Amino acid sequence: MLASRIHNLKESPVRELLKQIGTPGMISFAGGLPSADCFPELDLAGVKPEKLQYGASEGDLELRNKVADLLTERGVSTDPDRVLILSGSQQGIDLVAKLLIESGTKVAVETPTYLAALQVFDLFGANYAPICPSSIEVSGARLVYTNPTFQNPTGHCYSQQQRHELASACDNSGAVLFEDDPYRDLVYDQCSRTPICSYLRHSEWIYQSSFSKSIAPGLRLGYLTASETLFPHLVRLKQAADLHSCRISQAMITQLLSMENHSYREIASYYKDRRDTFDELLSQMFEDIAVWQIPTGGLFFWLQLKPHLSIDTRTILGKSINNGVAFMPGEYFYPKGIKPVSSLRLNFSNACPNQAAIGLSRLADIIRYEGTKPE
């Protein structure tokens, strides 16, 4: 007999999709994969043999020092003793859910929002309320989960004013702010990126980010900091979850952060070119069928289909994959109880421009055909 929470645990569609992406010749707009062209060279020079021993649950101090510096630069008030190294930011979601969510807990989320956060919140029994960046409303929510900078899936970035508004809403309602910020280093245009938690006056908060997009996901490292009331619980939950994170990864990332030549700007410049090319392709092929905004950072375009095409894009995924093109139906990113919009999330960083042109052309044809054929 399984624990009742397991009935809330759905197979992730991303996961099933990722299996298909491996098929030779598949053009994929589906994953959130950073480009391997931007990965660093592996180097063990800075990895001392002692890193093979058990380590601290909080993470190794050298790395926590570096992370505290990064956070302070961003305006987040913390210190190395209030930094927790995570096995990727997905782990932070698990720990925060354990800390704050039980059956019936109301969580305010963006609609749409990050799919794998919903998966964890569902597991622990969450119900949902929407937070709209324009008219922020967090009534009744114990927790506000936000991905304010180059959101997955929409690419949306909160303005300075929206950041202040959400901070005030948390302060006024007493909800805990959980700010998830993994994409912030992939920035292509001028925009506000100041963490919302830095504007809070008295509400409790957790802020987390990741090295998966800015360095490499295979190393599986992220980090969080939190208000003093919450932090000690999160350390204990981390210890119970996996004792501590891989120390080889920690040492490698410490080393990379110390090197002058690890430049986020070069990486961002690479992605910016891909984004601009992708936008041109979309303008050629999707203008009659979808609307989108150019994302100022991150890895995704978010397309909403025009009203004359009333397709649930989940229904065309199989056909698209059979035609060698993978994408993420936007409908998957809506929490239970919220009606999804007909939409697609398209990753622009993985396919090279030639492949992107072929893939987008095929995908637009499928949407046009399926959206206009008689029932």
Place this chain on the structure above:
Amino acid sequence: MLASRIHNLKESPVRELLKQIGTPGMISFAGGLPSADCFPELDLAGVKPEKLQYGASEGDLELRNKVADLLTERGVSTDPDRVLILSGSQQGIDLVAKLLIESGTKVAVETPTYLAALQVFDLFGANYAPICPSSIEVSGARLVYTNPTFQNPTGHCYSQQQRHELASACDNSGAVLFEDDPYRDLVYDQCSRTPICSYLRHSEWIYQSSFSKSIAPGLRLGYLTASETLFPHLVRLKQAADLHSCRISQAMITQLLSMENHSYREIASYYKDRRDTFDELLSQMFEDIAVWQIPTGGLFFWLQLKPHLSIDTRTILGKSINNGVAFMPGEYFYPKGIKPVSSLRLNFSNACPNQAAIGLSRLADIIRYEGTKPE
């Protein structure tokens, strides 16, 4: 407002202890640290750059192939598609608890048992029943958690008959068997090590082990396999917990498992010498105050104090640490609701023989003094 489960989450005494162990000059019998003398050399030769990308939640296929071979050799019926790579075996405990334990679930455990398993089971609301290797009783338990081979903390190893008895008890009661087997490669004398799950006829089961003791804990890798009914849920829970484990670690361990010269026997021979020396020291210094058995494997001696010394050893830990000697009070390893025995867990692998002699002498003196002084 925190989730109610957080009230069950206690600070781990091991964790607090580990902080003290770092003090210069401290002689530590406290941790379960494998000896750094046995760690492999780090080598990136087999780590391809593609390992920096996101990977499969189950783990990389090359490593799953190796693990499936290891498991088959041990008599556990599985295949690479039913192997899940874990971020250390602590993670397996978290995943299994999520799958099977909710408020009030009865879990049968050895008394004493692994502290950090109790920490996780407590978090999810478990109650406990004892399983005694001699008269196995699993009545009313949904889950049976066992560490049958060189148990932490007692070092006990189930006989062949005890293994059959526990398997039968699970089959008869319908309880799920969760077999935790991280110490099995540290074997010093002839004894039965066949996994209990291999004797089951129809009960569901999870079997897990780790590379922390036989290779190196800093790489943070373990693995599990489970009956077909449970395995797919565990993969989803793994995905929700951290997407997948560090791929650099996975590649390094795959490489080490492929090398002819990575011999568990050499490592075991090193530990066996330490164990024998430690037993001699105990015979000289503890014969009047404690009883113990020589462990046939693993990293620990388990000492029960003689009846004339009625000490809760938690009360002498501070004094011992002030005298430069760290140990683990055995009382910590008992689940709530079970009266603990006056006992100590002593790790024999960390301190060199000279230091061990000094530390044990001091510790025996403290016990003799505290155990016989008038109230």
